[in-house]
Amino acid sequence: GEKKRHEIMQLELLNPKFAILDETDSGLDIDALKVVSEGVNRFRSQGDRGVLLITHYTRILRYIQPDFVHVFVGGRIAEQGGAELAEQLEAEGYDKYVRMSV
Structure with missing residues (x-):
């Protein structure tokens, strides 16, 4: 630290x-x-x-x-939004974004 x-x-x-x-x-x-x-x-x-x-x-x-939150998959923006997107990502996980990118 x-x-x-x-x-x-x-x-x-x-x-x-x-x-x-x-x-x-x-x-x-x-x-x-x-x-x-x-x-x-x-x-x-x-x-x-x-x-x-x-x-x-x-x-x-x-x-x-944060003012903005961006989720990246494979070096590209998969989704963007506000702080609520980070909360959603924490609750639901990252896998859905990986599946969407395939």
């Missing part, structure tokens, strides 16, 4: 217009997840900043409210 916290600190120090966060929640316990999420939310609250958050798990979305 310490490495991820440092990455978020770098994000805030470098202050880019756009950040790509790939698996930021990977390997984090709940306390570290909250700290990382708070940092991402601070960055986003600046208003003129964008974040692409890539994750395989929806638990980080309990702390970071």
